[in-house]
Amino acid sequence: MILSVSLSLCPSVPPSLCPSVSLSVCDWTQYMKPVNLIRLVIILIALTAAQAQEKTLNPVAWSLKVVNATATGAALTAELTAKIEDGWHLYSLTPITNGPKPTRITLPAAQAFELAGEIEAPDPFVGNDPNFGIEVEYYEESVTFKLPLKRRAGPGGEKLLVEARYQTCTSHLCLPPKTVKLEADVK
Numbered sequence: 001m002i003l004s005v006s007l008s009l010c011p012s013v014p015p016s017l018c019p020s021v022s023l024s025v026c027d028w029t030q031y032m033k034p035v036n037l038i039r040l041v042i043i044l045i046a047l048t049a050a051q052a053q054e055k056t057l058n059p060v061a062w063s064l065k066v067v068n069a070t071a072t073g074a075a076l077t078a079e080l081t082a083k084i085e086d087g088w089h090l091y092s093l094t095p096i097t098n099g100p101k102p103t104r105i106t107l108p109a110a111q112a113f114e115l116a117g118e119i120e121a122p123d124p125f126v127g128n129d130p131n132f133g134i135e136v137e138y139y140e141e142s143v144t145f146k147l148p149l150k151r152r153a154g155p156g157g158e159k160l161l162v163e164a165r166y167q168t169c170t171s172h173l174c175l176p177p178k179t180v181k182l183e184a185d186v187k
Helices: 034-056
Strands: 003-008 020-025 060-068 076-084 089-091 104-106 113-115 125-129 134-139 142-151 159-166 178-185
Touching: 060 159, 060 178, 076 089, 076 159
Parallel strands: none
Antiparallel strands: 003 020, 060 076, 076 142, 089 134, 104 159, 113 142, 125 134, 159 178
């Protein structure tokens, strides 16, 4: 297969008075060894499959609820729960040098609520992670983080907004860090 393209730089001038650019491309596969062509096809298929898998894999389902909102001005507690699929684990809140991204929970500033103290988390499992070759802290199956909250001064809203940035892995595969945004009604 040969592809030939000609481009005139001056369309309104006779071709003999204007320079033009010409490009010819031959069938490059005749110069490529069949083994290299097979390798290229395998790499393209693997990249396409990896991208499709990353888009469909979502091994953590998050939920948010406010559990005690008694009187106006009283302390509030929210529970942020991560349900983790079998075979996957979610990393704890503790940063680990040269390790996976820890779970990070934040409240966006543009809302009526802020953290009133440290986030409570259950004790994580501790073990060696073959993906990083170091000891890490992680959760399996399910974990609930308790967020102590207070209302900010000024006009209030009735929605709590929380963001969780996290990374999940199996014993042989890690997904890139991801951020989820959740909201819950405060009554």
